[in-house]
Amino acid sequence: MQHVIPVFINLYGAGNLTSKLENKGVSVYSLNIAKTYGFNEAVSQIVPIIEKEKPEIIHSTLYRADLIARKLKSIFPDIILVGSFVSNSYGLNRYRHLSTLSKLKLFSTQLKDRLTAGKVDFFLCNSNAIKKTNVKALNVDGNKVQVIYRGRCLEDFNTSIEAQPSLLRELDWIGQKIFLNVGRLNKGKGQIDLLKAFSVINKENPNTLLVIAGEGSLRRELEKLIRELQLQKKVFLMGYREDIPSLLALADFFVFPTYFEGLPGSLVEAIISKTPAIVSDIPENRECFPGDEALFFPPGDINKLSRQMKQALEMDDWESRTDKAATNASEKFNIQRISKDYENFYQKIFRQKNI
Secondary structure, three states: OOOOOOEEEEOOOOOOHHHHHHHOOOEEEEOOOOOOOOHHHHHHHHHHHHHHHOOOEEEOOOHHHHHHHHHHHHHOOOOEEEEEEOOOOOOHHHHHOOOHHHHHHHHHHHHHHHHHHHHOOEEEEOOHHHHHHHHHHOOOOHHHEEEOOOOEOHHHHOOOHHHOHHHHHHHOOOOOEEEEEEOOOOHHHOHHHHHHHHHHHHHHOOOEEEEEEEOOOOHHHHHHHHHHOOOOOOEEEEEOOOOHHHHHHHOOEEEEOOOOOOOOHHHHHHHHOOOOEEEEOOHHHHOOOOOOOOEEEOOOOHHHHHHHHHHHHHOOOHHHHHHHHHHHHHHHOEHHHHHHHHHHHHHHHHHHHOO
């Protein structure tokens, strides 16, 4: 950014982003709050930072940061507060697949979010689909919400199988048709459905593999299901990986059975990589494509998912489909454009404040 100076505050842990930001000369404060919430502790630590840095805008991302920022708004009412809609957290698809207790907990979270959302001056949202849902769920004026998509560096995903000989040897996947899934391991991502659908496909097509890159609370349940389905040699739980472009280059298909999203970054990466996609038919996923360039199935429909995976193996027009989807993605999700959109947004709301 040329005209905006960013300062980052990590609330609950430094994470992988801190060193990258610091290497770019960006100021980063890491609070490392140990409590699950620790809102009052966070506010007491952030107030001196605000007094030192004197920001014109505070932009919060994710639920706990949002609630902390809204407390800060009461202390610093003249600072513009921007919130973020990054996931379809309160959509019907999420509620539908929760237990009764989990539904009550989520509804309680939604009420807290809704009751304090009025303190926010503007919201940035990473897809039109979740703008629609969150405006309704939180009773927010839609005019306060601007959509700016997630961005990706296109050059990072211009790789090929030929460029990954060491990875091919390491994984020993030569001659196999590879279905790849990338995402956190949790029930909302639909990976249990994917394993069950793959077990059907693999019986008919034994030269297929399923590769899942990501980590999360569902790992043990997935490992158990893999053993039950006798797929130990056919399914690979790769854990957290930093070489997703390389995995996409090796994959024949990208499978994304998620129940709800924001704007799915891993799907955008697959599209940029021109990897044929089989995805759940939810608005967030549809928004990533100009038309029917992917194969879609109703979320949770294991039979339809397996049929679409089978069809993907038989289709011969994937090149034209993926070319069209990648061209669209390169225009909508280019990180250079997205960065400029953010900068323009910050400058716009700053000017409005000072008119």
